[in-house]
Amino acid sequence: MNNVCLCVGKYAQNPFYVKFLDISLYSIEELCYYFLERVHLLDESVVSAELVAWIRKECGLAELADELDVYVRKHVSVSAFVTTILERTGMYDAGTVKRVERILKEQSSFTTTQRYKKRAEYLYQQGRFRQALSIYSELVDYLSATDDTGRALMYYNMASIYAMDFAYEEAAELYYRSYTLNPDSQTRLAYILAKKMSLSDYAFGGFQRENPEWEQDFMRAEELLLAAQSKWEQSKERQLVMELAKLKASVDREGYHKRMGELIVQLKKDYRRQTKE
DSSP: OOOOOOOOSOOOSSOEEETTTTEEEOSHHHHHHHHHHTGGGOOGGGSOHHHHHHHHHTSOOHHHHHHHHHHHHHTOOHHHHHHHHHHHHTOSOHHHHHHHHHHHHHHTTOOHHHHHHHHHHHHHHTTOHHHHHHHHHHHHHHSOTTOHHHHHHHHHHHHHHHHHTTOHHHHHHHHHHHHHHSOOHHHHHHHHHHHHHHSOHHHHHHHHHHOGGGHHHHHHHHHHHHHHHHHHHTSHHHHHHHHHHHHHHSSOHHHHHHHHHHHHHHHHHHHHHHHOO
């Protein structure tokens, strides 16, 4: 039998909205779970009067809110604020709370750049590429002019996002910027692939002749493209394209439009998820 967690407070009529993650929290327990699961993303913005007001009004935890009000006025650390909520709620054992406290104290020494990098990495991993791209773009200007490795990584990540959007010309330019700052084989190969996808065969041939020292990389790029083509031929996405083509060519126009409608709805949902701020 699983352990039972006795909830405290009320279930919120109006959720607390975490804009960065695009999630809504409806109870103090959901807030605690959010703290635990996203501990590496928490920063000073957590210590807010808005959150305290929500705990007071929506969760009905006036005593806890009174204590947290003092914390907000005194600008206490993130670790003190978060661990107080975890302790008063009693959702997790002392060992878990101590672990959260230790992580938050370690993160307090992070620079603004390090925190934003973590945020961008999280967004990227969640498939919210446009938000990640926005942060990477800001970080490039924020990083020190002498931090070639850091700026190279930002350009590389930005290029990868453009490549996933089939904007290969922009991707190639950013891969090249990354390569000039930190020349390595992985970035060079990515640059070659982006150029291959953005240029005509004739223009790409000229690009190859201009860079004879990269012969092995050009061969590797061709291998990767052939492997990608083979993977596409066997993919569910290609099967869907073939299915739509058959429906369009058949007399079943109603079936075609219905299937296309379903696909468009899903694509819209994916787009909104990626672009939502």
